[in-house]
Amino acid sequence: MVTRLRRRVDRHPRLVEAAYLLLIYAATSNQYRRAGDDTLWWPGFALAAVTCTSLLARRRHPGAVVVLTTLGTTAAGAQGSTFGPLLLLPVIVALYELTLQVSQQAIRLYGLLVAVILVPTALRWDAEDEPWANEAVSLAFWILLPILHGLAVRARRAYMDTVRTRAEDAERTRHEEAQRRVIEERVRIARELHDVVAHHMALANAQANTAAHLLSTRPAQTGRILTELTGTTTAALRELEATVGLLRQPETAEESLNPAPGLDRLPDLVAAFAAAALHITITVEGPVKPLSAGVDLTAFRIVQEALTNVAKHAAVNTAHVHLAYGQAQLTITVSNDSSPITPPRAPGGGFGLLSMRERAQSAGGSLRAGRRPEGGFAVTAELPIST
Structure with a gap:
């Protein structure tokens, strides 16, 4: 069943991408509430649409998408939304894609930039009066999670590429050795x-x-x-x-x-x-x-x-x-x-x-x-x- 599902996903990549972004939009936009009175902040739906739509360009312009999603999340937090994982979901997706593509130095730079923007905002506009240490640690965790996961995936891909290259080299060497033996014979x-x-x-x-x-x-x-x-x-x-x-x-x-x-x-x-x-x-x-x-x-x-x-x-x-x-x-x-x-x-x-x-x-x-x-x-x- 998993194999059939994967084949269908491979046959319809654009449809899967659209469903993925709609799911992120539904989860994120529902977080645009003021924590005090639990009322919706209607401009937040437009802001969520912008941040989620920007994820379409995350492979071509990963750095710009990270900045844009971070600013949108910051704006939502400044009006009273809680900095939870669902609100941070666009930033998490953008950071993960960024980690897969850019250098180690760029990863550290963008990770620090996201932390500098989000952490002070969360501490300043914390509507639930949580201890600042808990708030900072929670935000640091959600910022580091996609980066660490991206690094692990990146290392795994590099390892698989190395294994594939070695296998191709071994196959080519075996073929050349067989040809050499045939010629010698x-x-x-x-x-x-x-x-x-x-x-x-x-x-x-x-x-x-x-x-x-x-x-x-x-x-x-x-x-x-x-x-x-x-x-x-x-x-x-x-x-x-x-x-x-x-x-x-x-x-x-x-x-x-x-x-x-x-x-x-x-x-x-x-x-x-x-x-x-x-x-x-x-x-x-x-x-x-x-x-x-x-x-x-x-x-x-x-x-x-x-x-x-x-x-x-x-x-x-x-x-x-x-x-x-x-x-x-x-x-x-x-x-x-x-x-x-x-x-x-x-x-x-x-x-x-x-x-x-x-x-x-x-x-x-x-x-x-x-x-x-x-x-x-x-x-x-x-x-x-x-x-």
């Missing part, structure tokens, strides 16, 4: 797809070219290469299926890639490239230390991508992988010697170095790549042993 899957597809397709292309070159002169070796080519394409399809499956699985990336490839699969990687006529030497410096799953996967993918770039872009048949285990850091260097001829630029691509750099940074490391002073190209990644 898309980049991660794109990087994984690039590494898988680029490596296996480059390897398959190199194996196919080698098989075509040896087809007429070494048919037995060509058969072995074609057999390994089948294994390469099968592995590519298997890893591609596993990577695309990340888009459909609710578990986290760590769980989805389990078991993830690591540096223990380097011998298989070397064998696959050997079938494509790229011979790889691996050297290890320092005692081998166990790596975390994320760093191990990152290290393997960087070596894989770097060797793929050698197979695609460098007209050489050898590459070198150097693993240096330090106290808290693993340094990976993949290099190749200079080529006597300039290889043709491979079509497409362009994301290999970017993918490796992103992988290194995501694991808390760094990567640099460039031509070596003695010739050839080198990719060096520095990764933390554990994260």
Whole structure:
């Protein structure tokens, strides 16, 4: 029932305002009596109409309305009306609205002004011979009541605004965080797809070219290469299926890639490239230390991508992988010697170095790549042993 009533009030604000002011007028005008003989003071009805009508402007001009209602009430008290809460009702409403809108300093100023005007008038024209202390305390109470209530409402509104703002900020932050996670996941899957597809397709292309070159002169070796080519394409399809499956699985990336490839699969990687006529030497410096799953996967993918770039872009048949285990850091260097001829630029691509750099940074490391002073190209990644 209360909800329905509130809805009706919200639909008819002007009608509610008119009824509210008429109620104030009826309560106030009935107080315009001379306390001694209980006779009506007829001009008081006009004065009550002025003071109550002025309340229509209490939101636009709260200070002026407070002054006007205070003067009207003072005039009524000066002719003998009793300073009770009903006579003070327009002043109470005006002070309440003033408290909601103006500064703390203005509230104190207007409150003091109302007290300075009303209290002496009440003490001077007290028709019921009440003790002046009682009269002053009563008036002070009715002046302070709307001010204190207005301050409480104002503080409550400020608190609710703060709560609403924080809720909106939290909602916006959650939305931005969700978007950021989606973008990061898309980049991660794109990087994984690039590494898988680029490596296996480059390897398959190199194996196919080698098989075509040896087809007429070494048919037995060509058969072995074609057999390994089948294994390469099968592995590519298997890893591609596993990577695309990340888009459909609710578990986290760590769980989805389990078991993830690591540096223990380097011998298989070397064998696959050997079938494509790229011979790889691996050297290890320092005692081998166990790596975390994320760093191990990152290290393997960087070596894989770097060797793929050698197979695609460098007209050489050898590459070198150097693993240096330090106290808290693993340094990976993949290099190749200079080529006597300039290889043709491979079509497409362009994301290999970017993918490796992103992988290194995501694991808390760094990567640099460039031509070596003695010739050839080198990719060096520095990764933390554990994260």
